[in-house]
Amino acid sequence: MEVQTITLKINGTDYEFSVGNLFGQIPARETLSQTLRNRLGLTGSKESCDEGACGCCTVIMNGEAVTSCMLLTVCCDGADIITIEGLQDPVTGELDPIQQSFIDHYAFQCGFCTPGIIMSAKALFMKNPHPSTDEIKDALSGNYCRCISHYHVFNALEDLAGKGK
Amino acid sequence: MYGDDYKPENYRYVGHNTPRKDAREIVTGKATFLNDFSVPRMLIGRALRSPYAHAMIKSIDVSEAKKLNGVAAVLTFHDVNPNWKMGWPPTKPILGQELMYAGDPAALVAAETKEIADAAIALIKIEYEELPAVISGLDAVKDGAPQLYPEYKNNIVTPGYPPFQKDGPFWHLIKGDVEKGFEDCAFIAEDTVEFEKMASPAAPESPGAIARWEGGDDFTIWADTQSSYILKILNSSVIMGSNLDVHTFNVGGSYGNKQSMVVQVMSAVLLSLKTNRPVKVYQTKPEQMTCFETRLGSQVHARIGMDKDGVVKAIKAEWTVDTGCYSNATQGQVGVGIGEAQLVMCKCPNWDLDTNLVVTNKQPAGIVRGYGGQELNSCLSLLMGRTMREGGFDPVECFKKNYVSDGDRYTWRDGREWQAHSVSYIKAIEAAAEKFGWKDKWKGWGVPTWTSEDGKLVRGVGCGIIGNADVGEDNTEAYVRVVPDLFGDGAHVVLQTNITESGMGQRSNMAKLVAEVMNIPYEKVELTPAETKINPTGFGLCGSRGTITYGHAITNACEDVKHKLMKLAEPYLEVEADAMELRDYGVCCKARPGKFVTWKKLIPADLSLTGYGKHIENFSTPNFFIVFLEVEVNKETGRVNLIKLLGGSDSGQTLDPAALEMQVQSGIGSASLDTALFEEHIIDPAIKRTMTYNMIEYKWRTFNNFPEVDTSILQSQFDTYQFKAVGVGEIAGAAAASATMAAISNAIGIQVAQYPATPDVILKALGKIQ
Numbered sequence: 001m002e003v004q005t006i007t008l009k010i011n012g013t014d015y016e017f018s019v020g021n022l023f024g025q026i027p028a029r030e031t032l033s034q035t036l037r038n039r040l041g042l043t044g045s046k047e048s049c050d051e052g053a054c055g056c057c058t059v060i061m062n063g064e065a066v067t068s069c070m071l072l073t074v075c076c077d078g079a080d081i082i083t084i085e086g087l088q089d090p091v092t093g094e095l096d097p098i099q100q101s102f103i104d105h106y107a108f109q110c111g112f113c114t115p116g117i118i119m120s121a122k123a124l125f126m127k128n129p130h131p132s133t134d135e136i137k138d139a140l141s142g143n144y145c146r147c148i149s150h151y152h153v154f155n156a157l158e159d160l161a162g163k164g165k
Numbered sequence: 166m167y168g169d170d171y172k173p174e175n176y177r178y179v180g181h182n183t184p185r186k187d188a189r190e191i192v193t194g195k196a197t198f199l200n201d202f203s204v205p206r207m208l209i210g211r212a213l214r215s216p217y218a219h220a221m222i223k224s225i226d227v228s229e230a231k232k233l234n235g236v237a238a239v240l241t242f243h244d245v246n247p248n249w250k251m252g253w254p255p256t257k258p259i260l261g262q263e264l265m266y267a268g269d270p271a272a273l274v275a276a277e278t279k280e281i282a283d284a285a286i287a288l289i290k291i292e293y294e295e296l297p298a299v300i301s302g303l304d305a306v307k308d309g310a311p312q313l314y315p316e317y318k319n320n321i322v323t324p325g326y327p328p329f330q331k332d333g334p335f336w337h338l339i340k341g342d343v344e345k346g347f348e349d350c351a352f353i354a355e356d357t358v359e360f361e362k363m364a365s366p367a368a369p370e371s372p373g374a375i376a377r378w379e380g381g382d383d384f385t386i387w388a389d390t391q392s393s394y395i396l397k398i399l400n401s402s403v404i405m406g407s408n409l410d411v412h413t414f415n416v417g418g419s420y421g422n423k424q425s426m427v428v429q430v431m432s433a434v435l436l437s438l439k440t441n442r443p444v445k446v447y448q449t450k451p452e453q454m455t456c457f458e459t460r461l462g463s464q465v466h467a468r469i470g471m472d473k474d475g476v477v478k479a480i481k482a483e484w485t486v487d488t489g490c491y492s493n494a495t496q497g498q499v500g501v502g503i504g505e506a507q508l509v510m511c512k513c514p515n516w517d518l519d520t521n522l523v524v525t526n527k528q529p530a531g532i533v534r535g536y537g538g539q540e541l542n543s544c545l546s547l548l549m550g551r552t553m554r555e556g557g558f559d560p561v562e563c564f565k566k567n568y569v570s571d572g573d574r575y576t577w578r579d580g581r582e583w584q585a586h587s588v589s590y591i592k593a594i595e596a597a598a599e600k601f602g603w604k605d606k607w608k609g610w611g612v613p614t615w616t617s618e619d620g621k622l623v624r625g626v627g628c629g630i631i632g633n634a635d636v637g638e639d640n641t642e643a644y645v646r647v648v649p650d651l652f653g654d655g656a657h658v659v660l661q662t663n664i665t666e667s668g669m670g671q672r673s674n675m676a677k678l679v680a681e682v683m684n685i686p687y688e689k690v691e692l693t694p695a696e697t698k699i700n701p702t703g704f705g706l707c708g709s710r711g712t713i714t715y716g717h718a719i720t721n722a723c724e725d726v727k728h729k730l731m732k733l734a735e736p737y738l739e740v741e742a743d744a745m746e747l748r749d750y751g752v753c754c755k756a757r758p759g760k761f762v763t764w765k766k767l768i769p770a771d772l773s774l775t776g777y778g779k780h781i782e783n784f785s786t787p788n789f790f791i792v793f794l795e796v797e798v799n800k801e802t803g804r805v806n807l808i809k810l811l812g813g814s815d816s817g818q819t820l821d822p823a824a825l826e827m828q829v830q831s832g833i834g835s836a837s838l839d840t841a842l843f844e845e846h847i848i849d850p851a852i853k854r855t856m857t858y859n860m861i862e863y864k865w866r867t868f869n870n871f872p873e874v875d876t877s878i879l880q881s882q883f884d885t886y887q888f889k890a891v892g893v894g895e896i897a898g899a900a901a902a903s904a905t906m907a908a909i910s911n912a913i914g915i916q917v918a919q920y921p922a923t924p925d926v927i928l929k930a931l932g933k934i935q
Contacts, residue, residue, distance in 0.1 A: 044194015
């Protein structure tokens with residue numbers, strides 16, 4: 001019997017998964033968020049609303065910010081995925097400039113939504129290194145933050161957007 | 166640091182921004198939240214929920230569900246001790262035959278996975294008898310209304326919460342002679358105002374708990390509570406004699422809401438008892454939105470009178486508080502609400518403020534930031550505003566005359582009379598008003614600040630004020646342990662204290678206090694995790710109490726260990742303790758810094774030295790917050806935009822300005838300011854279910870819709886404790902909803918008092934729709 005497999009590149013590493021309903025296989029109903037969190041232990045992105053409204057589960061897939069709770073893993077074959085764990089330099093430990101700017105500007109409170117916000121921002125900056133304030137606001141409009149860290153997030157990202165201009 | 170040394174110019178960390186100790190973990194995704202954590206052999210617990218607001222289980226058959234492969238237990242009311250009841254007084258069984266709201270658990274399942282548990286729930290055969298339901302607090306007290314519990318006549322909950330009110334229940338404030346007081350008033354307003362849409366603080370992280378039965382009465386609990394100790398005491402009274410060791414992690418938002426979490430914890434406890442395996446119960450977002458605690462409902466009928474100078478002289482009010490299907494110590498919130506009302510109108514000698522705490526067939530309503538005071542303020546402030554309007558008073562001048570100041574007396578939640586000590590906020594009110602430009606913008610009650618040329622757009626300003634004396638609540642203790650490094654002459658200081666981080670940054674702020682007193686780098690201070698067993702008593706960050714209570718206990722603990730170090734140093738330095746100071750992980754002689762001995766030399770090899778400190782509950786230093794805001798109303802569409810907001814306070818000595826600034830900004834969210842604009846739970850009156858059940862139906866403010874924001878913070882050195890800090894905390898948004906209503910009313914020239922002021926409310930007020 002031929003076993004169906006899918007391959008995902010996650011933070012630069014290829015992972016080949018077996019698809020099916022047997023123990024250990026990825027069933028068709030499994031979301032990308034569940035695969036990342038429950039199988040690979042990449043728990044940095046969070047599950048909150050589970051219907052694409054809050055952005056806590058945001059990762060970058062093929063250069064775009066996506067809500068990983070709204071994607072079925074079996075539909076992501078061949079995708080190149082970056083999670084919050086993939087931003088930091090694995091060798092030197094150096095943080096991504098967005099992460100560093102979030103620390104410098106104290107751009108979080110409880111921190112639950114922060115990985116999703118950082119990944120939405122990263123996708124924006126990958127395409128547009130010097131976004132305007134309105135472009136930043138639009139890029140983050142699908143991210144929920146209930147502590148109201150928005151103003152500090154703007155400070156962190158506007159500071160970064162102005163660098164090297 | 167001693168006595169006179171506690172001055173802003175001496176601080177290296179206090180008053181300056183310092184990166185949070187968990188900052189790197191948060192931005193890299195390494196910070197652990199409850200759902201990132203699991204325990205070996207852990208099962209998943211799920212609930213079958215009532216589709217009816219009030220129903221009796223006629224029959225329930227779980228035999229098919231139990232047969233499903235991977236199911237470890239299925240529990241119904243038949244399986245649970247009916248004396249294990251939740252709430253105060255103990256009222257609602259953990260699993261009952263009578264279901265009290267749409268969403269009330271009718272059965273619990275534990276299985277190997279969530280999917281198996283949900284499949285098992287679908288196999289349960291249940292027959293309900295639907296019962297009449299009541300969802301309005303005012304209707305619930307009427308004769309003939311459906312009764313939820315036989316012991317609560319007219320659905321009125323027994324007053325009083327003993328841990329808060331040791332002298333007896335406190336629910337009715339009577340002072341002076343109200344009728345005579347009204348005779349002396351020049352201006353009186355009377356009406357009924359409701360704040361009863363019972364908004365959700367909607368923490369991004371759902372409430373959840375893992376319970377593991379350790380045998381006998383012992384359980385280990387991992388929960389996403391903001392206070393492990395409060396969770397312990399509120400849950401230990403459900404199963405009398407049980408002993409809970411409660412662990413927490415980083416908490417993904419709470420806003421006062423995720424504290425006792427009795428339903429989640431007790432569901433997990435029951436399932437772990439039955440299966441002898443750890444069980445996790447973690448709510449989905451729709452469960453959080455429809456079954457977890459909301460804000461209290463609030464209906465206030467009040468008569469408020471002012472004298473000719475704008476000082477409130479008499480108040481007669483009846484406050485009906487809707488706590489949903491059961492009271493989980495809501496009596497304490499009623500006490501605080503009564504207290505906070507007095508702080509706002511503290512010169513008033515004549516009070517008759519009566520309350521009714523009522524149960525209804527809705528999801529439980531309880532603690533959310535603002536803790537009763539916010540709900541009452543949202544009603545009472547509108548009536549206070551009407552009295553000001555009668556007299557033509559500028560609200561800022563009126564607040565200055567009425568707000569609590571040093572020497573004023575008030576009855577706090579414990580039913581005891583307290584006298585304000587040291588605090589005075591008139592300068593802070595004036596500073597905030599000036600920064601906002603109030604004098605230029607204020608044109609009088611009912612007068613817009615600006616009107617567009619075509620007359621369609623109007624702007625109005627409003628302001629609101631509130632304070633809270635709970636900032637000194639609850640006895641608290643701390644250990645500070647000096648641990649010399651294994652190599653070299655350095656040391657770490659371990660702070661043992663029970664503070665869970667849920668966003669306010671107080672774990673790091675407390676580390677700063679330790680660094681100041683011990684005169685070591687902030688990086689050398691370490692904190693124990695917030696667990697009940699390993700830490701001394703601490704109620705966590707509730708009641709905006711962190712800055713004073715933990716600050717006081719921890720500073721005392723530091724001074725204690727410092728004193729011990731100096732006593733040990735006397736033989737080496739040959740001077741008295743008051744001639745010494747701490748420096749470079751050692752003790753030196755102030756006059757001759759070269760005379761120096763390391764802590765490592767003073768402390769016996771491999772041991773550490775511990776200091777102990779405590780704070781004793783004290784309600785005499787209420788804090789303060791004033792909000793100024795400007796709204797723009799489109800009179801054609803009824804849409805209201807918040808365009809500018811300024812939050813003002815005198816926080817005493819600021820611990821961290823960046824954290825404080827975010828606290829000020831936080832008052833927009835978490836069911837605070839926006840309860841005046843669009844945040845509400847909508848219950849279908851026919852089927853009595855919550856229709857705002859997810860993050861799409863429930864409205865929240867998105868990143869691209871924030872107003873201009875500003876802050877005005879003074880740092881008076883109030884006599885609270887060594888660092889002279891007071892803090893801000895939960896009250897940042899507590900008067901913002903009433904201020905928004907005032908601003909809208911001033912913009913359109915018509916008084917609006919229906920929360921939230923959605924476009925249909927505005928258009929009705931303008932007479933444009935029926």
